[in-house]
Amino acid sequence: MSRLGKTMEIASSPHVASGASVDDIMRNVVYALLPVVVFAVFAFGLSALLVLTTAVLACVGTEYVLNRVAGAPDTLGDWSVVITGLLYGLTLPPGLALWMVAVGGIFGVGVGKFLFGGLGSNAFNPALVGRAFLQAAFPSAMTTWSPAFLADRFAHISSSTLAFPFARPEYDAISAATPLSAMKFRDTGTDPMELMLGLTSGSVGETCAVLILVGGIYLVARNMMNWRITVSILATVATMTLIANTLAPGEYPQPMFMLLSGGLMLGAVFMATDPVASPITDTGCWVYGLLIGGLIVVIRFWGGMAEGVMYAILLANAVSPHIDNLVQPRVYGSRA
Amino acid sequence: MTGIMDTALGAPSFRHGVHPREHKEDTRGLAIRQFPFAPMLIMPLRQHLGAPAVPVVRVGQEVARGETIARPDGFMSVAMHAPASGVVRRIELAPTISGDMVESVFIEPLPADTQEVDDGEPCRLDNATPEQIMTAIQNAGIVGLGGAAFPTHAKLRFPDDKHVDTLIINGVECEPYLTTDHRVMLEQSADVIAGIRYLVKATSAVRTIIAVEANKPDAVTALSAALPDDLPVDVTVLKVKYPQGAEKILIKALLKREVPQGGLPIDVGVICTNVATTAEIGRLLPRGRGIQERVITIAGPGVEKKGNYLIPIGTPVRFALEACGADPDITRVFMGGPMMGPAVSNLDIPVTKGTSGILAFTVHETAAIVERKVYACIHCARCVESCPVFLNPSHLGLLAKNEQYEQMADDHSLYDCFECGACNYVCPSHIPLVQYFRLAKKMVRKLRATH
Numbered sequence: 001m002s003r004l005g006k007t008m009e010i011a012s013s014p015h016v017a018s019g020a021s022v023d024d025i026m027r028n029v030v031y032a033l034l035p036v037v038v039f040a041v042f043a044f045g046l047s048a049l050l051v052l053t054t055a056v057l058a059c060v061g062t063e064y065v066l067n068r069v070a071g072a073p074d075t076l077g078d079w080s081v082v083i084t085g086l087l088y089g090l091t092l093p094p095g096l097a098l099w100m101v102a103v104g105g106i107f108g109v110g111v112g113k114f115l116f117g118g119l120g121s122n123a124f125n126p127a128l129v130g131r132a133f134l135q136a137a138f139p140s141a142m143t144t145w146s147p148a149f150l151a152d153r154f155a156h157i158s159s160s161t162l163a164f165p166f167a168r169p170e171y172d173a174i175s176a177a178t179p180l181s182a183m184k185f186r187d188t189g190t191d192p193m194e195l196m197l198g199l200t201s202g203s204v205g206e207t208c209a210v211l212i213l214v215g216g217i218y219l220v221a222r223n224m225m226n227w228r229i230t231v232s233i234l235a236t237v238a239t240m241t242l243i244a245n246t247l248a249p250g251e252y253p254q255p256m257f258m259l260l261s262g263g264l265m266l267g268a269v270f271m272a273t274d275p276v277a278s279p280i281t282d283t284g285c286w287v288y289g290l291l292i293g294g295l296i297v298v299i300r301f302w303g304g305m306a307e308g309v310m311y312a313i314l315l316a317n318a319v320s321p322h323i324d325n326l327v328q329p330r331v332y333g334s335r336a
Numbered sequence: 337m338t339g340i341m342d343t344a345l346g347a348p349s350f351r352h353g354v355h356p357r358e359h360k361e362d363t364r365g366l367a368i369r370q371f372p373f374a375p376m377l378i379m380p381l382r383q384h385l386g387a388p389a390v391p392v393v394r395v396g397q398e399v400a401r402g403e404t405i406a407r408p409d410g411f412m413s414v415a416m417h418a419p420a421s422g423v424v425r426r427i428e429l430a431p432t433i434s435g436d437m438v439e440s441v442f443i444e445p446l447p448a449d450t451q452e453v454d455d456g457e458p459c460r461l462d463n464a465t466p467e468q469i470m471t472a473i474q475n476a477g478i479v480g481l482g483g484a485a486f487p488t489h490a491k492l493r494f495p496d497d498k499h500v501d502t503l504i505i506n507g508v509e510c511e512p513y514l515t516t517d518h519r520v521m522l523e524q525s526a527d528v529i530a531g532i533r534y535l536v537k538a539t540s541a542v543r544t545i546i547a548v549e550a551n552k553p554d555a556v557t558a559l560s561a562a563l564p565d566d567l568p569v570d571v572t573v574l575k576v577k578y579p580q581g582a583e584k585i586l587i588k589a590l591l592k593r594e595v596p597q598g599g600l601p602i603d604v605g606v607i608c609t610n611v612a613t614t615a616e617i618g619r620l621l622p623r624g625r626g627i628q629e630r631v632i633t634i635a636g637p638g639v640e641k642k643g644n645y646l647i648p649i650g651t652p653v654r655f656a657l658e659a660c661g662a663d664p665d666i667t668r669v670f671m672g673g674p675m676m677g678p679a680v681s682n683l684d685i686p687v688t689k690g691t692s693g694i695l696a697f698t699v700h701e702t703a704a705i706v707e708r709k710v711y712a713c714i715h716c717a718r719c720v721e722s723c724p725v726f727l728n729p730s731h732l733g734l735l736a737k738n739e740q741y742e743q744m745a746d747d748h749s750l751y752d753c754f755e756c757g758a759c760n761y762v763c764p765s766h767i768p769l770v771q772y773f774r775l776a777k778k779m780v781r782k783l784r785a786t787h
Binding site: 003004005007008009010011012013014015016017018020021022023024025077078080117118119120121223226275276278280281282328329330331332333334 | 354356357512584588594595596597599654657658662664666667668669670674675676677678679680681682683695697701702704705706708709711712713714715716717718720721724725726727728730731749752755757760761762763764765766768770771774
């Protein structure tokens with residue numbers, strides 16, 4: 001009688017697999033965001049810590065509860081909702097009332113992700129859906145910025161942060177202008193070096209361009225992020241700004257200022273590259289980046305708002321499947 | 337993993353593809369050894385693409401090793417030869433790797449026999465016509481030994497309005513673990529060159545390229561030393577990349593030509609044969625013999641005596657594994673490489689002409705694959721960047737999941753997928769893409785047959 005069993009495991013080839021899985025990729029995105037998170041807390045103090053914590057808890061909690069209610073399997077293990085929570089928190093003003101933070105997080109994950117069918121089916125970046133909801137619901141709170149590096153930021157939580165639900169938040173510090181609003185509404189520029197190092201005011205995690213880039217480089221090196229999207233956005237913004245600045249130097253800023261200010265770097269590196277809501281083809285990614293970059297410049301230069309990154313990405317998310325349809329690669333042996 | 341030599345900067349290759357771990361170090365240094373005869377050899381009459389061969393022996397008849405036991409049935413068919421001197425015990429249906437039951441000749445080798453093979457009517461290179469060479473190849477039972485088992489003589493016949501400018505001898509062997517072609521190139525380089533002479537004469541090819549990946553430098557040296565002065569034959573070294581050994585991909589890598597959809601290499605002036613097939617032609621035709629054995633790699637973590645063996649066709653997988661000291665705990669056995677090789681459900685099926693290897697995995701290797709969680713597609717594009725024929729596996733997978741099979745075939749080139757497994761290999765969501773595509777092809781055929 002044979003030593004070997006009669007039947008063997010049946011499986012379709014391939015019988016080997018490469019290492020990375022979805023949860024590995026997502027966890028690494030969280031790692032890439034950590035320096036930005038730490039800097040955010042360093043720059044904006046306890047308020048930022050509370051905003052980020054609330055954002056993550058709201059997003060994770062929403063996904064957990066909705067899965068339970070729907071009888072769906074638990075999905076927290078894929079780490080994607082942690083990214084959503086962190087990214088969402090990083091885009092908010094540091095002094096935003098925590099109840100608003102929670103509302104936006106619940107909306108972003110509930111409507112932006114769960115209603116679409118969860119991971120892999122969300123047409124829009126859920127973090128930006130949450131933020132867009134807040135922008136529409138609380139336009140004034142969403143454009144009130146507390147200054148960075150306040151002396152008492154680790155000892156004192158601003159009263160606006162702790163405002164009661166549905167009460168108008170009160171701000172203790174004199175609100176600071178972001179570099180973009182200063183440029184747009186007061187014609188005041190900011191030193192690019194300050195922008196690079198994150199010495200300015202702005203959303204919790206958008207200020208330090210260097211750390212955002214470090215995170216992006218880490219992900220690209222691990223083949224976990226499509227660099228084409230980021231490069232395409234940055235190149236488009238730089239080129240368009242250079243042209244505008246050359247034609248009318250007094251009216252339009254330098255390319256460097258455009259690249260480093262506002263949410264552009266955070267958006268180009270971490271938001272627009274959400275694989276689910278961006279094109280799958282290389283050419284599609286270039287086109288998608290071009291579209292986002294173009295929309296950012298148009299909104300910033302000629303729109304009513306100082307910043308346009310969020311709407312540019314959301315609009316591009318909406319057309320991303322159509323971009324893919326237009327630029328499918330030519331199949332081997334087929335006619336062009 | 338990828339050494340400097342493997343990268344071979346500037347060497348030709350193709351776009352996309354993947355770099356699975358090679359695992360060739362276990363067997364590439366091991367010379368080809370003769371494998372013992374199993375107590376019963378099973379010769380399926382259909383182990384090539386095309387019509388089954390017609391048996392010319394009857395039950396109870398004694399056959400000599402190398403004797404023809406079945407004749408080709410028409411053009412798309414080849415002869416079959418006794419893998420051992422022995423007695424025909426049964427002619428009946430037997431299971432094969434495809435899952436189909438195929439009529440097979442069961443031969444019990446005679447233990448006392450010397451197992452000498454007599455030469456037959458030779459096909460001499462000097463005075464044979466192309467037609468005679470093709471007939472000799474068909475009667476020698478030669479098919480593509482790389483895995484496809486396509487009758488080789490059928491490749492060589494093409495319409496008068498086509499011509500061959502390049503004959504490609506495929507020594508790429510890009511599947512992990514397999515080192516049979518590597519050893520054949522190293523140990524039988526003279527046979528390879530002899531085979532090329534026959535093929536050039538049969539096809540009037542203008543030039544010949546022997547394609548080898550950069551991870552086999554010793555094979556390149558051996559072949560280069562054996563190159564003839566009177567024939568334009570070159571050895572081209574390619575970058576290491578999977579699935580470069582696939583005919584269409586290799587043609588693109590070497591010549592930048594694309595075989596049209598639904599077409600054949602001859603449509604772009606190319607005929608491509610596997611290097612082991614070529615060596616068989618070079619060895620068998622001058623002696624008028626047929627294929628009764630082939631070189632295979634038996635390896636994998638579940639095998640103790642790994643190696644490259646000259647094994648009689650018809651050897652049951654169970655006998656092969658037991659003779660190589662397989663771990664009793666092996667859980668998965670497949671024929672060929674791990675990227676494309678079909679899994680064996682029943683160890684009593686035989687090695688056939690298209691079997692390039694038998695690999696055995698234990699639970700250590702398979703657990704990680706079997707138990708991992710399947711996530712939704714996150715559009716990470718790794719599959720798109722790996723597909724050597726530029727399909728969109730992500731989208732095809734979505735359509736398959738929604739059972740939109742006909743749309744896959746009509747709008748998304750499903751039939752251009754040759755199931756190389758690259759997309760499946762890289763997918764971080766662990767979606768069984770190749771399984772989906774195989775199922776979809778079956779379903780489309782079924783749907784179209786019922787219409």
